[in-house]
Amino acid sequence: MRETEARWRLEIATKVELFYWALLIGYVAIVSWWPGFVAGWDTVIFGAVYTLYIPVFHRRFMSALLKYQPHLATIVDELMGLILISVIIFLTGAWTSPFFFLYFFPILFSTLLHRGLGRVSPWWVVITELTLLGVMAFDAAVLTGILSNTLLAFINIGALFLIAGIVTSVLYNLEENWRAKEEAERAQRLAESAADKLRDLNALKNDFIAVATHELSTPITIAKGRLSMALDEGKIKLSEKDRHYFDAVTTSINRLGALVRDILTVSRLDAGLVRLVTGAYPVEQIVKMALKKIPADVRVRVVHEAPKRELPKAELDASKTTEVLEKVIENAVKFTAHHSDGKRGTVTIRYSTSAEHILVHVDDQGPGIAARDRRKIFERFSQIDRSRWEQQGSGLGLYIAKEIMKLTKGTIEVAEYKGGTRFTLFFPLAEGGK
Amino acid sequence: MKVLIVEDHPEIAALYTEAFKARGWDVERAESGAEALNMLAESTPAVVVLDLFLPRGHGIEVLSEMKSNPQYKKIPVIVVSGRLSHEEIDAAKGLEAEVILHKTEITPFDLVQTAQKLTM
Numbered sequence: 427m428r429e430t431e432a433r434w435r436l437e438i439a440t441k442v443e444l445f446y447w448a449l450l451i452g453y454v455a456i457v458s459w460w461p462g463f464v465a466g467w468d469t470v471i472f473g474a475v476y477t478l479y480i481p482v483f484h485r486r487f488m489s490a491l492l493k494y495q496p497h498l499a500t501i502v503d504e505l506m507g508l509i510l511i512s513v514i515i516f517l518t519g520a521w522t523s524p525f526f527f528l529y530f531f532p533i534l535f536s537t538l539l540h541r542g543l544g545r546v547s548p549w550w551v552v553i554t555e556l557t558l559l560g561v562m563a564f565d566a567a568v569l570t571g572i573l574s575n576t577l578l579a580f581i582n583i584g585a586l587f588l589i590a591g592i593v594t595s596v597l598y599n600l601e602e603n604w605r606a607k608e609e610a611e612r613a614q615r616l617a618e619s620a621a622d623k624l625r626d627l628n629a630l631k632n633d634f635i636a637v638a639t640h641e642l643s644t645p646i647t648i649a650k651g652r653l654s655m656a657l658d659e660g661k662i663k664l665s666e667k668d669r670h671y672f673d674a675v676t677t678s679i680n681r682l683g684a685l686v687r688d689i690l691t692v693s694r695l696d697a698g699l700v701r702l703v704t705g706a707y708p709v710e711q712i713v714k715m716a717l718k719k720i721p722a723d724v725r726v727r728v729v730h731e732a733p734k735r736e737l738p739k740a741e742l743d744a745s746k747t748t749e750v751l752e753k754v755i756e757n758a759v760k761f762t763a764h765h766s767d768g769k770r771g772t773v774t775i776r777y778s779t780s781a782e783h784i785l786v787h788v789d790d791q792g793p794g795i796a797a798r799d800r801r802k803i804f805e806r807f808s809q810i811d812r813s814r815w816e817q818q819g820s821g822l823g824l825y826i827a828k829e830i831m832k833l834t835k836g837t838i839e840v841a842e843y844k845g846g847t848r849f850t851l852f853f854p855l856a857e858g859g860k
Numbered sequence: 861m862k863v864l865i866v867e868d869h870p871e872i873a874a875l876y877t878e879a880f881k882a883r884g885w886d887v888e889r890a891e892s893g894a895e896a897l898n899m900l901a902e903s904t905p906a907v908v909v910l911d912l913f914l915p916r917g918h919g920i921e922v923l924s925e926m927k928s929n930p931q932y933k934k935i936p937v938i939v940v941s942g943r944l945s946h947e948e949i950d951a952a953k954g955l956e957a958e959v960i961l962h963k964t965e966i967t968p969f970d971l972v973q974t975a976q977k978l979t980m
Contacts, residue, residue: 636943640913643942644869647963651875654967659882683964687944694945703950745953746946 628697635693639686646686650679681820688822692806695829702746702833706739706856709784713775715744716751725763726771728755733777740784740853746830747853753823754788754838754849761792761847783836783852791846800840804828862886863975864905866896866922867940868914872963876909879968880975893917897925900932907975910957912941912948920948923955936978940971 491502653676656662664672694700710733717730755773762771771791778785795803802808807821824838831838837852863880867873868891877887888905890896894916896908908926912919919939926932936958941948944962952960959974966974 636945640943643962643964644872647942648871648875650964651872651879651968654969655875655879655882658967658969683962686964687962690943690945694947700946701950703953745949 632693632697632699635689639690639693642686643683646679646683650676650683653679685820685822688820688826691826692822692829695826695833700746700830700833702743704741704743704834707742707744707747709737709740709742709777709786709853712742712744712747713751713786716748716755717775719748719752720755720759723759723763724770725766726759726773728759729772729774731774731776737777737779737784739856741856742834742836742853743830747834750827750830750838750851751786751788753827754851757823758788758790758792758847758849762790765792765846780852782855784855786851786853787843788849788851789843789846790848791844794842794845795840795847797842803840804838861907861979862888862903862905863907863909864888864890864896864899865909866890866893866914866919867909867911868892869911872911875968876971879972883969883972883976885972885975891915893919893922896922900926900935904932905935906979908935908937909971909975910937910939912939912952913943920951920955923952923957927955927957936975938971938974938978940966 488502491498653672657664657672657676662668662672691700713730717728720728755775758773762773765771773791774787774789776787776789778787804824804827806825808824828838831851835854839850839852841848841850861884863885865873865876865880865887867876867889873889873891877889880887888899888903890899892915896910896914897917900908910919910922914922919941923937923939926935926937939948939952939957939960940963941961942963944960949960958978961971961974
């Protein structure tokens, strides 16, 4: 990186010099016809040779030197510049000029320029500018010395300023582009390696979750199994209080089981491993299948209202949609039961249609959800009312429902309904309708 | 009535065995996929309870073998797994397993009840 940059900077420096010499030689060539110009063709030829030398040999020589003797490279470069400029001065007779001292400026600035280029420093642009100014001052000195014609010198200084400005801005842009490109590439490399790492980590996480959930389900199965068998076979005589305790244990084990199953599902959804097996199905049948899996709760009556007319089929994945409906209906039953206050609550499932969807509404008589919390309930472990979801469920059910609906190009929405909550599931119509 | 329980975890196998026996079933046990297929060749159970993650032969392979063999095709299979993701559910469904359950969602007696319904 350091070497590439140094090389590139050397290239820029060479271009600056090349430009300077081309300008000077061209300039000298033009003014050779000016009456009274003392420099002969030898100056022009020398300048031309030097101009050719820079791009053809100097760069290669300096590159090689930079590779093996980087410190020496700068010194050699400076020395060569010094010698060559001195030859020009001698040939043009500029040393007789009263402005001869200006000669030292380009040398000074050129040295600074090379040092600047050797480093990663944005101020090299300023140095380039100063160098060019120094070069121009030197030109002016040469011209004044040779021609004693300040007017001509100043006119040409104006032109040189203009060209110097253009070149500097071009070089500056080159530098900026180069930097931007380098940085973009570096950022891309970093992003790619970070993405690779994340992918690996994610795969690791998913594997871990898959194994962990499997390992966790064994003790849960045993605890749940043993407890249920003991209670079922009447091996344990229970007082009302004990029954209450055991119910709490059963509920907790069930919740743990649900959590383990849901975490596995979420990890599969996150990893994009859930594949769809879609087809055209009557939604009503899917709802019936889901209802069969809902555990009965004496506190809640589930009413499945038949659609007023036959519904067209929907495009869905039967097994995953059953899971979605199960989760939504179970949620409705749970909150209706907790809110029943001794009275029997009702969960009603209704249908309607729109131009593109079949809508299934699940209406409960639970406590309702405040408008500000409605979006949150579809988040993982949504904690709009911690005490409520902690009683049962995993806190992932509605998140899973939303994600699966999204996969099947459906949606799920929540709204207030007669003091309770209405969940509406939108299923896209199957192609060809019925 | 006889049930073949294919389960490698001894405690869970014992749990299911006790529940089936308590309801008057004969129980056979296999601890690996290969063993399950051997036992099927010897005698035909009324129901198979099949775990998926087994040593020597994944449960899905056993299921596939059963459902592609006309001799065993009609034996109902209850897939009971502790690691039941959508991939496994889809695979088991595709092979026409009669019931697919996660271990943690049922009690041993629920399992017996499910088996009874399938053999009715």
